[in-house]
Amino acid sequence: xxxxxxxxxxxxxIALLAAxxxxxxxxxxxxxxxxxxxxxAFNLLLGYTGLLSFGHAAFFGGSAYVAGHAMKVWGLTxxxxxxxxxLAGALLGWVFGLLAIRRQGIYFAMITxxxxxxxxxxxxxAKFTGGEDGLQGVPRGELFGxxxxxxxxxxxxxxxxxxxAAFLLIARTVRSPFGQVLKGIKENEPRALSLxxxxxxxxxxxxVISAALSGLAGSLKTLVLGFATxxxxxxxxxxxxxxxxxxxxxxxxxxxxxxxxxxxVLENKIGEFGRLLARLTNVDWFNSLGESVTMVTGxxxxxxxxxxxxxxxxxVISFVQRLRSPPNSKRPAPSDPVVRRALEG
Amino acid sequence: MGLFNLPNLxxxxxxxxxxxxxxxxxxxxxxxxxxxxxxxLLNVINFAHGALFMMGAVLTWMGLTYFNINYWAMLVLAxxxxxxxxxxTERLLLRWIYKLDHLYGLLLTLGLTLLIEGxxxxxxxxxxxxYDTPDALAGATDLGFMFLPNYxxxxxxxxxxxxxxxxFVIEKTxxxxxxRAGTExxxxxxxxxxxxxxxxxLTYGFGVALAAFAGVLAAPVIQVSPLMGQNLxxxxxxxxxxxxxxxxxxxxxxxxxxxxxxxxxxxxYPEASSTVVFVIMIIVLLIRPAGLFGKEK
Numbered sequence: 321x322x323x324x325x326x327x328x329x330x331x332x333x334i335a336l337l338a339a340x341x342x343x344x345x346x347x348x349x350x351x352x353x354x355x356x357x358x359x360x361a362f363n364l365l366l367g368y369t370g371l372l373s374f375g376h377a378a379f380f381g382g383s384a385y386v387a388g389h390a391m392k393v394w395g396l397t398x399x400x401x402x403x404x405x406x407l408a409g410a411l412l413g414w415v416f417g418l419l420a421i422r423r424q425g426i427y428f429a430m431i432t433x434x435x436x437x438x439x440x441x442x443x444x445x446a447k448f449t450g451g452e453d454g455l456q457g458v459p460r461g462e463l464f465g466x467x468x469x470x471x472x473x474x475x476x477x478x479x480x481x482x483x484x485a486a487f488l489l490i491a492r493t494v495r496s497p498f499g500q501v502l503k504g505i506k507e508n509e510p511r512a513l514s515l516x517x518x519x520x521x522x523x524x525x526x527x528v529i530s531a532a533l534s535g536l537a538g539s540l541k542t543l544v545l546g547f548a549t550x551x552x553x554x555x556x557x558x559x560x561x562x563x564x565x566x567x568x569x570x571x572x573x574x575x576x577x578x579x580x581x582x583x584x585v586l587e588n589k590i591g592e593f594g595r596l597l598a599r600l601t602n603v604d605w606f607n608s609l610g611e612s613v614t615m616v617t618g619x620x621x622x623x624x625x626x627x628x629x630x631x632x633x634x635x636v637i638s639f640v641q642r643l644r645s646p647p648n649s650k651r652p653a654p655s656d657p658v659v660r661r662a663l664e665g
Numbered sequence: 666m667g668l669f670n671l672p673n674l675x676x677x678x679x680x681x682x683x684x685x686x687x688x689x690x691x692x693x694x695x696x697x698x699x700x701x702x703x704x705x706l707l708n709v710i711n712f713a714h715g716a717l718f719m720m721g722a723v724l725t726w727m728g729l730t731y732f733n734i735n736y737w738a739m740l741v742l743a744x745x746x747x748x749x750x751x752x753x754t755e756r757l758l759l760r761w762i763y764k765l766d767h768l769y770g771l772l773l774t775l776g777l778t779l780l781i782e783g784x785x786x787x788x789x790x791x792x793x794x795x796y797d798t799p800d801a802l803a804g805a806t807d808l809g810f811m812f813l814p815n816y817x818x819x820x821x822x823x824x825x826x827x828x829x830x831x832x833f834v835i836e837k838t839x840x841x842x843x844x845r846a847g848t849e850x851x852x853x854x855x856x857x858x859x860x861x862x863x864x865x866x867l868t869y870g871f872g873v874a875l876a877a878f879a880g881v882l883a884a885p886v887i888q889v890s891p892l893m894g895q896n897l898x899x900x901x902x903x904x905x906x907x908x909x910x911x912x913x914x915x916x917x918x919x920x921x922x923x924x925x926x927x928x929x930x931x932x933x934y935p936e937a938s939s940t941v942v943f944v945i946m947i948i949v950l951l952i953r954p955a956g957l958f959g960k961e962k
Contacts, residue, residue, distance in 0.1 A: 437896070445939075562772065617779050618776045618783055622758065626773070629765075
């Protein structure tokens with residue numbers, strides 16, 4: 321993988337830099353980038369720490385509101401709006417984390433889901449969120465008071481910069497000693513504990529980082545689209561980000577990027593796809609596929625869990641590894657150092 | 666809601682909200698009971714429980730609308746149909762994930778939820794389907810200090826009956842003993858010649874039937890719609906966190922109690938009624954992280 325990976329990322333970056341000049345609709349690509357960042361932040365928690373948060377919509381949507389409010393009502397500049405949104409995500413993540421870490425496994429997921437539902441109801445009732453209408457008309461303003469973001473192309477490159485910076489931060493975190501401890505906790509929590517790591521603190525920190533970056537993604541989305549709505553805080557957004565990560569590949573850096581693209585494109589284009597199928601197969605039902613997004617999403621969930629748990633990138637990576645490993649060594653060496661030492665005598 | 670145009674006495678308002686709280690509490694109790702039973706044996710948190718509750722209600726509506734089957738027949742039929750659906754689901758889908766991390770069970774049943782809700786949504790949209798209270802239970806009884814709507818009283822009684830029957834079977838009978846033993850140590854129970862996979866299938870079917878039963882009871886009181894189970898299941902999750910899933914009686918009592926608290930909140934501070942259960946969950950997590958009836962591991 322050593323030579324391929326940087327090449328692929330470089331190509332992706334070049335493609336993203338050039339996309340607006342080849343007919344890609346900048347706002348759509350920006351939306352994609354926001355979700356890619358959201359999914360990458362989520363993956364840091366589920367894929368690398370093994371914690372399933374079912375409440376990430378609260379950080380994404382909550383920060384979207386806070387950043388929107390900061391920019392619209394307080395009149396903050398966009399960069400400060402993003403900072404405020406990120407901090408709001410971090411703070412909310414810290415509160416969620418403190419509570420949810422008191423229980424493990426399946427309870428962790430249920431607690432985060434319940435807390436996020438509470439945030440949803442608060443967003444529904446609070447005055448500053450605009451209730452059912454959402455927070456509308458957030459101005460893009462001028463970056464550092466100088467660069468006008470109302471131009472879609474300028475906004476596009478600013479978003480791309482934020483996205484790349486955040487992604488590099490996630491990659492750095494995963495590869496840092498801190499990230500290795502997180503993986504250790506995921507693989508074997510009792511061992512990490514017995515080695516003297518303060519597991520609860522590591523989990524909490526991972527949770528806060530993930531929430532903060534999800535908040536950044538939500539804030540960026542508000543900045544790009546100019547509004548924040550209830551659908552961003554609804555639990556289905558949490559389900560969506562789980563799906564993106566799962567489809568792309570849990571615990572791979574590139575997985576969430578691909579997964580979010582697949583899910584967003586699917587949700588936007590499924591109607592067209594259905595009409596195409598209807599024309600090809602003459603089955604009239606496919607014409608209404610656009611209205612059955614929920615069912616299609618559900619089906620993908622079921623298929624992924626039953627047959628495709630490694631996700632697209634997970635499969636690709638293991639395929640490449642199989643190609644490269646010498647044909648007679650069927651099993652890769654166990655990654656666990658203790659087991660390996662025992663086997664090697 | 667015409668029944669509630671009573672003189673605006675705080676007491677009667679309080680009592681009627683209390684009853685409404687008990688009605689919701691009954692649904693919470695049946696649903697969290699089903700979740701606990703399923704989790705005990707399958708180690709799967711059934712996210713689809715809300716969707717199956719909805720399925721029970723919509724099946725009841727379909728029974729009356731398409732086949733002219735009345736409420737009482739559907740009270741038996743809907744749980745049976747849903748239960749069979751559950752048995753099929755377990756055999757075809759859930760079976761494959763028992764050896765994996767618990768999280769996959771949640772994700773798989775989330776997918777199922779989206780499938781079920783999506784299917785009903787594309788058939789009936791999101792607007793409500795109205796279902797009338799069965800004639801025998803229409804009207805209200807004057808208790809002197811309040812009017813007691815008959816149907817609501819019936820919901821509470823029927824739910825409590827089902828809950829206690831379930832409790833009795835699990836805690837006091839031989840079948841229940843197998844079930845509890847299976848929860849504790851499935852391999853050993855299998856070694857004694859009990860067909861554990863069959864037991865697991867039937868348990869899931871039973872849990873699903875319970876959810877559908879609650880759905881039938883709910884059809885005349887909560888507006889029937891494909892999305893009616895969505896928010897409910899999250900509240901039930903919070904209740905399960907509060908009560909812990911280790912105890913059947915604990916699940917029943919926590920469900921009822923929180924329904925009542927929610928009802929009372931509607932009188933005292935209506936704005937908080939949708940969040941009060943979550944606030945209580947936070948408090949319980951701070952004071953007793955294992956849950957009220959849970960055991961510290």
